[in-house]
Amino acid sequence: MSIVPEKLESIAAIAATHAADVDRGAFPTQTLDALRAAGLLGFTTLPDAQIVVERLARECGSTAMVVCMHYCGAAVIEKHGADDVVQQVGAGELLATLAFSEPGSRSHFWAPIGIAKTDGKDVLLTARKSWVTSAHKADVLVWSSKPLAGTEMSTLWLVPRTTPGLRISDAQFDGIGLRGNDSVPVTAEDARIPATSMLGDDGAGFGIMMGVVLPWFNVLCASVSAGLMEAATTRTAAHAGGTTFQHAGSTVADLPTVRAFIARMRIQTDQTKTLIADTLAAMGSNRADTMLRVLESKAAAGESAAQVTDLAMRVCGGTAFRKEVGVERIFRDSRAALVMGPTTDVLYDFIGKAVCGQPLF
Numbered sequence: 315m316s317i318v319p320e321k322l323e324s325i326a327a328i329a330a331t332h333a334a335d336v337d338r339g340a341f342p343t344q345t346l347d348a349l350r351a352a353g354l355l356g357f358t359t360l361p362d363a364q365i366v367v368e369r370l371a372r373e374c375g376s377t378a379m380v381v382c383m384h385y386c387g388a389a390v391i392e393k394h395g396a397d398d399v400v401q402q403v404g405a406g407e408l409l410a411t412l413a414f415s416e417p418g419s420r421s422h423f424w425a426p427i428g429i430a431k432t433d434g435k436d437v438l439l440t441a442r443k444s445w446v447t448s449a450h451k452a453d454v455l456v457w458s459s460k461p462l463a464g465t466e467m468s469t470l471w472l473v474p475r476t477t478p479g480l481r482i483s484d485a486q487f488d489g490i491g492l493r494g495n496d497s498v499p500v501t502a503e504d505a506r507i508p509a510t511s512m513l514g515d516d517g518a519g520f521g522i523m524m525g526v527v528l529p530w531f532n533v534l535c536a537s538v539s540a541g542l543m544e545a546a547t548t549r550t551a552a553h554a555g556g557t558t559f560q561h562a563g564s565t566v567a568d569l570p571t572v573r574a575f576i577a578r579m580r581i582q583t584d585q586t587k588t589l590i591a592d593t594l595a596a597m598g599s600n601r602a603d604t605m606l607r608v609l610e611s612k613a614a615a616g617e618s619a620a621q622v623t624d625l626a627m628r629v630c631g632g633t634a635f636r637k638e639v640g641v642e643r644i645f646r647d648s649r650a651a652l653v654m655g656p657t658t659d660v661l662y663d664f665i666g667k668a669v670c671g672q673p674l675f
């Protein structure tokens with residue numbers, strides 16, 4: 315996949331057009347269709363995926379997160395999928411997602427409770443997945459279970475959405491933010507898939523989660539946060555500069571406190587982008603601090619996005635409570651990064667362990 319900047323801009327415009335509908339719960343089908351037509355849904359590099367996700371997030375957080383989950387699933391499939399599915403996902407024909415989180419292990423996604431058992435040439439999956447982005451629309455789910463045998467923590471599977479025994483909740487996702495994400499529970503009761511659907515070896519799930527999913531998800535989730543922050547900062551500055559106190563002949567941006575708030579927003583946004591860029595540079599040259607940067611990128615971006623969008627709500631005043639400034643949706647969307655696994659607090663614990671020379675697990 316190669317990014318043509320003008321094409322990405324026209325796709326971002328489509329995401330912007332549909333953002334309000336998506337915030338009311340519509341799935342971002344039009345933007346995904348445009349990404350597919352432009353060749354941007356197939357296999358890609360993480361730096362290219364980062365550009366796409368951050369740009370989309372400036373217009374619509376839900377759309378960016380759907381694409382983030384797709385790229386994460388596709389990265390696993392590219393490395394470990396069977397030839398036919400690799401070809402289809404590589405060509406951008408299928409939408410992928412991750413089905414890791416369960417009510418039993420909650421945000422500790424690396425420790426599934428759900429099981430897999432052998433039945434002839436098939437495998438039967440039984441689990442409750444608590445959140446699956448794009449649940450009603452994704453063609454394939456990258457699914458975690460306990461291994462078939464042995465004491466390792468997990469095994470990954472490629473599970474088509476139409477698999478018999480899979481039940482997708484018919485509830486509509488009704489979260490505070492990312493409302494077009496279609497993140498609903500999915501249950502498997504003896505869901506039957508061919509044994510050849512295993513992604514990697516039996517028991518290799520934890521290694522793939524840490525080696526593939528974690529870097530992709532952390533960098534792309536951080537990029538959703540960065541895009542949201544960029545939009546919040548730009549819109550807040552435009553609002554402050556264009557809003558007058560007629561009786562005093564001044565604008566909101568003439569207030570030194572407001573300018574200082576906007577300065578803080580700009581600094582945190584740029585710090586986040588710089589950290590993401592350095593994380594990609596570390597990964598590209600296999601630097602010794604790569605894992606630290608991967609952990610830091612999502613933690614810092616999630617925390618900063620919450621602070622920057624909080625400031626946007628404050629600076630834009632009562633007007634921000636309504637939808638016309640366009641920062642309240644960004645404020646709501648930004649909260650998800652804090653609690654999506656690995657959550658910010660789990661990342662702080664991991665980073666602290668890494669810095670203190672302790673094992674992460």
Ligand SMILES: Cc1cc2nc3c(=O)[nH]c(=O)nc-3n(C[C@H](O)[C@H](O)[C@H](O)COP(=O)(O)OP(=O)(O)OC[C@H]3O[C@@H](n4cnc5c(N)ncnc54)[C@H](O)[C@@H]3O)c2cc1C
Nearest residue numbers: 412413414415420421445446447497653654655657659660
């Ligand atoms: C919009 C959205 C989309 C999602 N999409 C997907 C998806 O596509 N696929 C998927 O698999 N999952 C998905 N998730 C689930 C997500 O990754 C988390 O599993 C989920 O948000 C965790 O919620 P919980 O209530 O179980 O948190 P809990 O695990 O109950 O956490 C509660 C609190 O405890 C803290 N905590 C937990 N463990 C520790 C620790 N060791 N140290 C310090 N603090 C800790 C957490 O940080 C949090 O503050 C999605 C979530 C959201 C919000």
